[in-house]
Amino acid sequence: MTNFSVARKLISFLFISLLINVMFLNAQNQEFNPKYEMRGVWVATVANIDWPSKPGLKVKEQKREAESIIQHCKQLGLNTVFLQVRPSSDVLYESEYEPWSAVLTGEAGKNPKYDPLAFWIEKCHEVGLELHAWINPYRASMNLKQPLGEKYPYYQYPDMFIEYGNKLYYNPGEQWCLQHINRVVKELVRKYDIDGIHMDDYFYPYPIAGQEFADSTSYQKYGASHFDDINAWRRDNVNRTIESLQKSIQSEKPWVKFGVSPFGVWRNSSDDDRGSATKAGVTNYDGLHADVLHWMKNGWLDYVVPQLYWGTNNPVANYTHLVKWWSDNSFEVPIFIGHSIYKVGSDKPDWQNRQQLPQQIEILREHSHVHGSVYFSYKHFKRDLLGLQDTLVNDFYKHPSLLPKYKSVATQKQTRSIYKLKANARTIRWKTDDDNSKKPIKYVIYCHRPFEAFNPDNPEFIMDVTYDTKYKLPKKDSQLRKDYLIRVAVLNESNVEESISSPVQLWY
Incomplete structure (x- = not known):
């Protein structure tokens, strides 16, 4: 040889x-690092939990706080903001039907002199984050002594509301209430370029010992002839709300996602063979009359975010068991896990363990129908979470991710192509054959060195996601420039990539 x-x-x-x-x-x-993953955070506005920091701030201060939150979310590697825009039948946007929220100005019904939701959408989209408008369907006030704005529906239709636990609620058994929440959602979807409508766990109120939710008159009037059990009638009321809202959203903008974040236990297995091996004192089905499995089975939701606010060693409701249970009972609806970062550092052993949240992320990534995380709530990312923020940035969210694919979201049949892709200095720009679409179009930008074998399935090659057809790179400290190859693809309404462009060279 x-x-x-x-x-x-x-x-x-x-x-x-x-x-x-x-x-x-x-x-x-x-x-x-999965290429497709939900990485979201709830920004709660009720009682000024996350934003604004207090009522009555000047507009420029509210905007500065909002931009700071959005930039921090981007730095953490998150990709979705769930902004609470209707805490208690009061709103953070211009509405024909409901009053401005007091969390903005300190006074219910007072115009804040700008549109907060429009501002949040603009700033989130500028950095490639999705914004889902988070609403509470039935809660009408947080306190019976709370002053209500002039436009409050209670003044015109007091019989449609029920007092319970020092709060005011819409009566889900009344047809007018069903019509009202659909009007509210249709207006919201029609007027704003939101990426989704989101609801949390508050359907019928959490039961209070010794108090009855006073809807028996409505039950006798509308439900007794059809349902032997008032609780079955209540579940049907919530079912009709979910089904009708899905249709309302589809009728306005079929690409807007609809999701719910329910309490973490559907039913205990002691009450139902289909339930989880838990011993929860309250459940969705029996306590809140929210039959989430029924909604998923019927295809009324695009995603579900069960609030699994327990640790991996909890004997009553165990995180590890519940992640598997929701994955096994997803009906192929994408499941994202709600995490309780607000508990980190508390006196429970699970929450004194710096590995608790990293371990929770590792566990959910083992299940095929679970596609990411949502954290409650944003303000806790500003304090020490036993190193969680560094772990996200350096490990779990080291590379950007695209949002999971939604099989249920309507998409256009035509494939959109990228053309006239140019990259020079610090600017990348391109055109598509659907530039005049009314839908918010997203793009994924890939970047790699010429000697690297490009693999679109590897998230390491994702530079960023943007809603614009122009992308500005940050300034570099070093004057030494290197050559890169840039590719761009359209992300359709279901978060599926369309054709990836041919590469162009960038010196940066």
Whole structure:
């Protein structure tokens, strides 16, 4: 054998070894950092929990706080903001039907002199974050002594409301209430470029010992002839709310997602063979009359975010067990897990363990129908979470992710292409053949060095996601420029990539 033959075989061996190592590292990277994953946070406005920091701030201060939150979310590697825009039948946007919220100005019904929701949408989309408008369907006030704005529906239709636990609620059994919440949602979807409508766990109120929710008159009037049990009638009322809202959203903008974040236990297995092996004192089905499994089975929701606010060692409601239960009972609806970062550092052993949240993320990534996390609530990201923020940035969210694919969301059949892609200095720009679409279009930008084998399945190559057809790179500290290859693809309404462009060179 000649020296040349030996050298050629050695080179081939080294090349194959290198290729195998690259493939192994890519596979490891994809396993650790999924390309498609929800990474969201709830921004609560009720009682000024997260934003604004207090009522009555000047507009520029409210805006500065909002921009600070959005930039921080981007730095943490998050991709979705769930902004509470209707805490208690009061709103943070211009509405024909309901009054301005007092959390903005300190006075119910007072115009804040700008449109907060429009501002949040603009700023979130500027940095590639989705914004889902979070509403509470039935809660009408947080306190019976709370002053209500002039436009409050209670003044015109007091018989449609029920007092319970020092709060005011819409009566879900009244047809007018069903029509009202649909009017509210249709207006919200029609007027704003939101990416989704989101509801949390507050349907019928959490039961209070010794108090009855006073809807028996409505039950006798509307439900007794059809339902032997008032609780079955209540569940049907919530079912009709969910079904009708899904239709209302579809009728306005079929691409807007509709999701719910229910209490973490549907039913205990002691009450129903289909339930989880838990011992929860309250459940969705029996206490809140929210039959989430029924909604998923009927295809009324695009995603579900069960609030699994327990630790991995909790004997009553165990996080590990519940993640598996929701994955096994998803009916192929994407499941995102709600995490209780507000508990980190509390006196419970699970929440004194700095590995609790990282372990929770690792567990959910083991289940095929679970596609990410949502954290409650934003303000806790501003304090010490036992190193969680660094773990997200450096490990779990080291590379950007695209949002999970939604099979239920309507998409246009035509594939949109990228053309006239140009990259020079710090600016990347392009055009699509659907530039005049009324739908918010998102794009994914890929970046890699010329000697790297491009793999679109590897999130390491994702530079960013944007809603614009122009992208500005940040200034570099170093004057030394390197060459990169840039590709762009359209993300359709279901978060599925359409054709990826040919690469162009960028010196940066």
